[in-house]
Amino acid sequence: MSIISKIKSIFKSSSAPAKKASTPTKAAAPAKKTTPAAKPVEKKTPAPAAAVNPKEVETLLAAIKERRTIYSLKPELPEGVTLSDIKDITQAILKDTPSAFNSQPNKVIILTGEAHKKVWNQVVDAIPTEDGKKRPQSAADEAYGTILFLIDDAVTKSLQEGFPDWAAAFPDFAVTSNGAVQISTWTALSQLPGFGAHLQHYNFLKGFLGDKIGENYTVQAQLVFGTKVAEAGEKTYNDNTIPVVTEL
Ligand SMILES: Cc1cc2nc3c(=O)[nH]c(=O)nc-3n(C[C@H](O)[C@H](O)[C@H](O)COP(=O)(O)O)c2cc1C
Known part of the structure; x- marks a missing residue:
């Protein structure tokens, strides 16, 4: 499978882990009966980080960074x-x-x-x-x-x-x-x-x-x-933050 296909399939499946995030909330349900005050805090724990930063993307980004x-x-x-x-x-x-x-x-x-x-x-x-x-x-x-x-x-x-x-x-x-x-x-x-x-x-x-x-x-x-024979020297970077524009 090509790198591009891999990334496409990762992003396609990235909604799946988000659904799975509801499972821990269900599992926590019995605890609600004993400690009602703690329930809203438990609901705050989805796992979006894993969904948007899959290992394959990390690998690709590391390769881009390592090329010198x-x-x-x-x-x-x-x-x-x-x-x-x-x-x-x-x-x-x-x-x-x-x-x-x-x-x-x-x-x-x-x-x-x-x-x-x-x-x-x-x-x-x-x-x-x-x-x-x-x-x-x-x-x-x-x-x-x-x-x-x-x-x-x-x-x-x-x-x-x-x-x-x-x-x-x-x-x-x-x-x-x-x-x-x-x-x-x-x-x-x-x-x-x-x-x-x-x-x-x-x-x-x-x-x-x-x-x-x-x-x-x-x-x-x-x-x-x-x-x-020898590693590349230190690289300097300009500040080049990407603006996200939603309205003009
Ligand atoms: C389009 C392009 C043209 C380049 N031309 C040369 C070149 O003619 N000679 C050279 O020694 N390096 C060349 N480079 C290498 C750059 O100097 C180098 O990528 C840059 O300084 C950043 O360092 P890095 O490759 O270690 O990240 C070129 C790089 C790019 C992307």
């Missing part, structure tokens, strides 16, 4: 993790991520071994400053692989032709959906013990992929991954 940018990597897979694990998880996310009109414009390519190193070394060579070379050099030398996120622009073009009134929106819709694939993949893989990754945007590396990539594809981002 990890720059300190070594070029190995974490112990017990296979490349198939990484591919299967990414494949599942690619499949289930929503897209405009269910157009599914997202593509993913995983680079490892010689291909990973060759592409990043070419990025290094293409960057003129020593400082600018540092990040791609670390990707080449310290990471095990790269997950490339792409958009098939032919899909966007055909949507624009099919729905001309919405033509201007489709490129943004594709990027939005691709971003969802990126973050979900990063989040899910970060749950694998020892896994570390950082997200990069050297999108010109498309030119170094040769015939592995169609002309109609654009590279959107790179998730550079390997075994985590």
